[in-house]
Amino acid sequence: MMFLINPNKFNKAADFLIKPILVLSIILFSLGLLFSFYLSPEDYQQGSTVRIMYVHVPSAWLALLTYAIMTLYSIAALAFRIPFGFIINTAVAPIGGIFTLICIISGSFWGKPMWGTWWVWDARLTSVAILFIIYLVIIFMNLSFENRVVREKVVAIFVLVGSINLPIVKFSVDWWNTLHQPATISKLSKPNIDPSMMIPLIIMTFAFAMIGLVIAILRIKTEIISRKSNLG
Amino acid sequence: MSLRFQRLLLILLTLVIILSAVLLILYNTRENVSYFYTPSEIDKLDIVINEKIRIGGFIENDSFNKISSSSFKFKITDEKASILVTFNGILPDLFREGQGAVIEGVFVDNDNFNATNVFAKHDENYMPASIKEDLKDTGYWNKKYK
Numbered sequence: 001m002m003f004l005i006n007p008n009k010f011n012k013a014a015d016f017l018i019k020p021i022l023v024l025s026i027i028l029f030s031l032g033l034l035f036s037f038y039l040s041p042e043d044y045q046q047g048s049t050v051r052i053m054y055v056h057v058p059s060a061w062l063a064l065l066t067y068a069i070m071t072l073y074s075i076a077a078l079a080f081r082i083p084f085g086f087i088i089n090t091a092v093a094p095i096g097g098i099f100t101l102i103c104i105i106s107g108s109f110w111g112k113p114m115w116g117t118w119w120v121w122d123a124r125l126t127s128v129a130i131l132f133i134i135y136l137v138i139i140f141m142n143l144s145f146e147n148r149v150v151r152e153k154v155v156a157i158f159v160l161v162g163s164i165n166l167p168i169v170k171f172s173v174d175w176w177n178t179l180h181q182p183a184t185i186s187k188l189s190k191p192n193i194d195p196s197m198m199i200p201l202i203i204m205t206f207a208f209a210m211i212g213l214v215i216a217i218l219r220i221k222t223e224i225i226s227r228k229s230n231l232g
Numbered sequence: 233m234s235l236r237f238q239r240l241l242l243i244l245l246t247l248v249i250i251l252s253a254v255l256l257i258l259y260n261t262r263e264n265v266s267y268f269y270t271p272s273e274i275d276k277l278d279i280v281i282n283e284k285i286r287i288g289g290f291i292e293n294d295s296f297n298k299i300s301s302s303s304f305k306f307k308i309t310d311e312k313a314s315i316l317v318t319f320n321g322i323l324p325d326l327f328r329e330g331q332g333a334v335i336e337g338v339f340v341d342n343d344n345f346n347a348t349n350v351f352a353k354h355d356e357n358y359m360p361a362s363i364k365e366d367l368k369d370t371g372y373w374n375k376k377y378k
Contacts, residue, residue, distance in 0.1 A: 041360030041361060041362060043358055043359065043360065043361065044359045044360065044361045045326060045354070047361075053358070075243055075244075079236055079239040079243055080236050080239075114324065114325065114326055115326075115351045115352055115353070115354070116322075116325075116349075116351050116352060117349070117351055120351065122267035123265050123266070123267065160243065160246075160247060161250065163247070164247070164251045164254050167251075168254070168258070175258075175262070176262060176266040176267065177266040177267050177269070177270070177288055178267050179267050179268075179288075179351055181356045182356050183356065184357075184358060192356050192357045192358065193358040193359075194359050194360055196360055197360070
């Protein structure tokens with residue numbers, strides 16, 4: 001498992017893995033779109049609008065997952081002096097930011113016909129908006145600072161401070177009254193979703209994860225090269 | 233204790249302290265963080281006439297009255313208390329009796345609420361339309377899905 005913290009070993013593993021992951025992402029994504037558009041039923045209340053969920057929910061999960069990964073790597077980088085953590089922070093922040101943006105935009109498209117509004121300032125929507133702003137700040141911090149050593153430490157500390165938002169996003173629907181519905185799928189109870197709708201949701205989640213992983217591998221490799229040649 | 237574990241401890245401790253600070257702030261301002269009040273929470277509050285407020289609950293069964301094509305009267309309830317609402321405007325697609333909704337507006341007096349916005353609230357249940365028909369046919373249609 002050293003390829004998760006060592007740039008050279010990561011490069012080797014990445015060269016080996018990128019093609020299978022790319023193929024897998026294409027297969028999963030085509031399959032997921034097929035299921036979302038044609039092989040899944042209409043909802044008893046939402047009709048066809050339910051299909052927005054197959055984009056909205058995976059991107060929301062992956063936005064949170066990306067940030068959680070950055071948090072773990074920031075702790076590793078700061079506490080155990082593993083510089084690969086700084087590389088991860090620089091490389092995957094835009095991916096998480098885009099997932100958050102997809103989540104927000106697809107959510108608005110769902111909200112307009114279902115709730116009757118594009119946007120409300122309830123706890124869930126506001127905390128996700130804050131997550132997006134945090135991602136933006138990380139991206140811009142990565143572009144600023146002349147001194148790389150200072151920059152990556154400041155970014156890692158900011159990532160850690162921002163990680164406090166994660167449980168707030170996750171539990172906002174349970175802690176406060178929100179317009180956003182509570183979680184459908186949780187570990188403790190049987191999901192309130194029919195299997196015919198669960199299948200496209202799961203396929204799309206893995207498809208999004210694989211697409212994100214391909215982009216992440218490419219960005220991490222680029223970041224390693226630019227650091228080796230002292231461009232970063 | 234090695235230096236790296238001291239650093240780890242310092243980071244985790246800092247995170248815990250900041251998180252508890254943030255959660256304390258959020259807990260003590262939860263009435264403002266919450267997007268809406270339920271009708272029974274409204275009963276305990278001091279109602280300020282003509283101040284904007286949001287109420288969330290279910291549309292009470294058999295309470296919906298269409299006064300004109302864009303003017304409606306209905307009751308919003310949480311099964312402990314209910315509030316009479318009047319609304320002029322366009323209702324969202326999901327709006328119907330028994331359905332969750334959040335309404336925004338002002339109290340014109342202690343019992344009458346004048347809504348400026350109505351949002352339908354969707355619950356966390358997802359079900360194919362065909363199953364709804366099956367459930368109705370076999371008599372297993374559960375009211376709480378409505």
